Amino acid sequence: MDLFEYQGKQYFARFGIAVSPGDVADTVDEALAVAERVGYPVVVKAQVKVGGRGKAGGVKLAANADEVRQHAGTILGLDIKGHVVKRLWVERASDISKEYYASFTLDRPNKVHLGMLSAQGGVEIEQVAEENPSAIAFLSIDPVVGLDLATARRWVAEANLDEEARAQAAELLVKLYTCYVEGDCDLAEVNPLILTPEGTVHALDAKVTLDDNAAYRHPEWEEYRATETEDPREQLAREKGLNYIGLDGTVGIIANGAGLAMSTLDVVNQVGGSAANFLDIGGGANADVMAAALEVINSDPKVSAIFVNIFGGITRVDEVARGVLDALARVDISSPIVLRLDGTNAVEGRALLADHLSDTLITEPTMLDAARRAVELARA
Ligand code: GDP
Numbered sequence: 525m526d527l528f529e530y531q532g533k534q535y536f537a538r539f540g541i542a543v544s545p546g547d548v549a550d551t552v553d554e555a556l557a558v559a560e561r562v563g564y565p566v567v568v569k570a571q572v573k574v575g576g577r578g579k580a581g582g583v584k585l586a587a588n589a590d591e592v593r594q595h596a597g598t599i600l601g602l603d604i605k606g607h608v609v610k611r612l613w614v615e616r617a618s619d620i621s622k623e624y625y626a627s628f629t630l631d632r633p634n635k636v637h638l639g640m641l642s643a644q645g646g647v648e649i650e651q652v653a654e655e656n657p658s659a660i661a662f663l664s665i666d667p668v669v670g671l672d673l674a675t676a677r678r679w680v681a682e683a684n685l686d687e688e689a690r691a692q693a694a695e696l697l698v699k700l701y702t703c704y705v706e707g708d709c710d711l712a713e714v715n716p717l718i719l720t721p722e723g724t725v726h727a728l729d730a731k732v733t734l735d736d737n738a739a740y741r742h743p744e745w746e747e748y749r750a751t752e753t754e755d756p757r758e759q760l761a762r763e764k765g766l767n768y769i770g771l772d773g774t775v776g777i778i779a780n781g782a783g784l785a786m787s788t789l790d791v792v793n794q795v796g797g798s799a800a801n802f803l804d805i806g807g808g809a810n811a812d813v814m815a816a817a818l819e820v821i822n823s824d825p826k827v828s829a830i831f832v833n834i835f836g837g838i839t840r841v842d843e844v845a846r847g848v849l850d851a852l853a854r855v856d857i858s859s860p861i862v863l864r865l866d867g868t869n870a871v872e873g874r875a876l877l878a879d880h881l882s883d884t885l886i887t888e889p890t891m892l893d894a895a896r897r898a899v900e901l902a903r904a
């Protein structure tokens with residue numbers, strides 16, 4: 525789960541990482557109130573879960589109340605790369621003499637944590653990586669060993685941070701690492717990490733991705749869920765324990781196994797259609813799971829045909845067929861369903877369905893045939 529900048533900064537603050545004083549605002553008046561409280565000049569920042577807000581006009585300095593009113597008014601409702609701004613973060617503006625970049629993330633192939641640090645911050649790190657890769661100091665961290673202050677000190681020197689920033693930056697990086705590990709982040713990124721003319725170092729931006737697999741030990745993450753602008757279909761699917769990802773097309777997809785589900789999307793595309801979702805019902809294709817899957821897909825107003833693609837392995841096709849029939853008795857489905865059932869006990873499965881086939885419950889012998897039929901029905 526990605527956090528908004530303000531949530532990331534609050535998360536950082538719990539681990540003692542220095543951020544600017546500020547608060548959220550959902551209206552121009554609230555923005556004014558925060559500005560009066562933290563003191564001018566302030567910076568008014570769009571809260572959207574997408575990078576490059578600055579360039580898109582979503583980050584503005586304001587020297588007085590008039591400017592806050594003006595900028596808050598413009599930024600609220602602004603569309604930044606498809607994300608409409610509903611909330612602002614207003615914080616005391618900092619003077620900047622240097623912008624650095626710092627992050628921790630997973631280096632999955634090497635099973636270690638990866639720190640990235642650069643004296644060239646403020647721009648996207650991908651751009652630095654492309655144009656000047658030697659400007660990034662990479663640090664592999666054995667999770668068992670962790671990151672100590674001595675290592676962090678060598679690291680800030682290697683990254684060529686300015687002398688006067690090094691001691692504070694090293695301390696901040698150790699805290700950021702603690703936040704990343706103990707806070708169960710997949711990513712903790714600060715860009716820019718700044719050095720002010722007064723010689724203090726602090727985080728001006730926060731990009732935090734929490735590891736959803738660790739949610740069970742963080743009941744406090746519930747508040748982040750509440751502000752998540754989640755696709756209602758995905759929300760329903762999560763409540764039902766399904767492995768579902770919403771897409772934009774018109775053919776609802778149900779398949780068993782992630783590989784088969786992805787192939788199903790490809791085949792639907794190949795025959796000129798577009799998938800409404802990815803949905804892997806795994807090995808447990810019983811009536812409950814099938815009913816839940818059909819219900820989620822049925823809730824999607826864009827769906828106009830459903831393609832159920834099952835290859836029986838350990839899951840037996842006759843059980844799947846029973847599941848489909850049982851589910852249809854429970855859920856009123858508004859789109860035609862095309863089934864491709866193959867693999868273990870396919871003959872028995874198809875026999876079970878034989879008496880129930882109609883214009884809206886169709887079987888096809890192959891994946892390609894079924895995809896063609898579903899796409900055709902979706903267009904009709
Ligand atoms: P992003 O564009 O979404 O990454 O948003 P950031 O929070 O990183 O802000 C973008 C840029 O705005 C930063 O790189 C800074 O150059 C500038 N900026 C943000 N906050 C301040 C501030 O308090 N003072 C000044 N002078 N510039 C700021």
Ligand code: MN
Binds near residue numbers: 729
């Ligand atoms: Mn940034």
